[in-house]
Amino acid sequence: xxxxxxxxxxxxxxxxxxxxxxxxxxxxxxxxxxxxxxxxxxxxxxxxxxxxxxxxxxxxxxxxxxxxxxxxxxxxxxxxxxxxxxxxxxxxxxxxxxxxxxxxxxxxxxxxxxxxxxxxxxxxxxxxxxxxxxxxxxxxxxxxxxxxxxxxxxxxxxxxxxxxxxxxxxxxx
Ligand SMILES: Cc1cc2nc3c(=O)[nH]c(=O)nc-3n(C[C@H](O)[C@H](O)[C@H](O)COP(=O)(O)O)c2cc1C
Ligand SMILES: Nc1ncnc2c1ncn2[C@@H]1O[C@H](COP(=O)(O)OP(=O)(O)OP(=O)(O)O)[C@@H](O)[C@H]1O
Numbered sequence: 001x002x003x004x005x006x007x008x009x010x011x012x013x014x015x016x017x018x019x020x021x022x023x024x025x026x027x028x029x030x031x032x033x034x035x036x037x038x039x040x041x042x043x044x045x046x047x048x049x050x051x052x053x054x055x056x057x058x059x060x061x062x063x064x065x066x067x068x069x070x071x072x073x074x075x076x077x078x079x080x081x082x083x084x085x086x087x088x089x090x091x092x093x094x095x096x097x098x099x100x101x102x103x104x105x106x107x108x109x110x111x112x113x114x115x116x117x118x119x120x121x122x123x124x125x126x127x128x129x130x131x132x133x134x135x136x137x138x139x140x141x142x143x144x145x146x147x148x149x150x151x152x153x154x155x156x157x158x159x160x161x162x163x164x165x166x167x168x169x170x171x172x173x
Contacts, residue, residue, distance in 0.1 A: 034060030037116040038148075039102070040125070041068045041161070042086045043079040048159035050093070051151040056120035057095035059146060065090050065099040066110050072102060075126055077162065108139060116143055123150030 038056040042049055042065075057063040067087040070078055079086065083101050091099035103109040111119070119136075121127055129145050136143050153159040158167060 033062050034118065035114065035116040036060035036063050036118045036120055037066060037111065037114055038063060038120045038122070039066040039068065040122055041073055041079050042090050043081055044161040044164050045089060046159050046161065046164060047153070047157070048151055049090075050095075052120075052122050052148050053090075053093060053095040055148045059118050059120055062097045063095055064114055064116070065096050066102045066107075067099055069102050069104050071104050072107065077165075079161075080165070108135065108141075111136070111141060111143070112139065115141065118144045118146055121145060121147045123148055 036056050036059045038053060040049070040052070053063065053065065056065075067083055067090055068079075069083055073079060087099045087101050090096055100110060119132070121129065121132075129147065133145050136145070151159060158164045
């Protein structure tokens with residue numbers, strides 16, 4: 001059977017499914033460190049992602065990244081790479097202590113499990129900060145919501161997964 005679109009091998013599994021055994025805890029953070037959570041699709045990595053993750057890491061002592069499931073990427077084109085692949089690559093990045101697969105339907109489930117001190121929203125993430133803060137409060141989660149800065153590419157560079165795909169299609173399609 002051909003797995004055409006990727007996420008399918010990890011559909012229906014929890015954030016602590018079998019694939020997470022392949023991730024590594026790079027630091028032994030104590031219980032009192034500031035835990036920061038970042039999130040996104042991270043389909044085709046570029047320096048904008050690195051900028052975001054470095055900035056998110058600088059907001060605390062430990063950075064956990066939630067990698068979006070295909071089912072939650074409904075505001076733009078579906079990712080090319082499967083979620084487990086996207087997660088593994090993000091997990092290998094220096095600023096990242098741990099990357100996990102997001103929940104399929106309720107994005108607050110991993111947040112409840114992680115109980116972070118800070119949620120670092122990306123500069124262009126569509127989530128509304130006030131609405132997010134309200135929902136966190138409703139669920140009894142004391143957590144600061146911060147917005148990271150964006151970085152623009154120079155010259156011929158592409159700091160957007162969509163723009164990289166567009167260029168591939170343009171040049172190779
Ligand atoms: C606090 C927070 C938690 C999230 N948790 C999940 C999750 O568990 N599962 C998921 O698929 N997406 C989750 N997301 C959503 C995605 O990370 C993301 O915003 C979106 O689906 C991907 O698009 P983007 O890369 O343009 O942000 C979360 C977003 C936020 C702000
Ligand atoms: N140029 C950038 N500068 C700063 N942060 C970025 C940049 N590009 C992406 N990010 C951040 O990285 C996280 C993951 O982004 P995402 O996977 O949506 O990548 P993207 O390149 O923006 O994708 P697309 O081009 O398909 O919209 C988000 O929080 C997003 O704000």
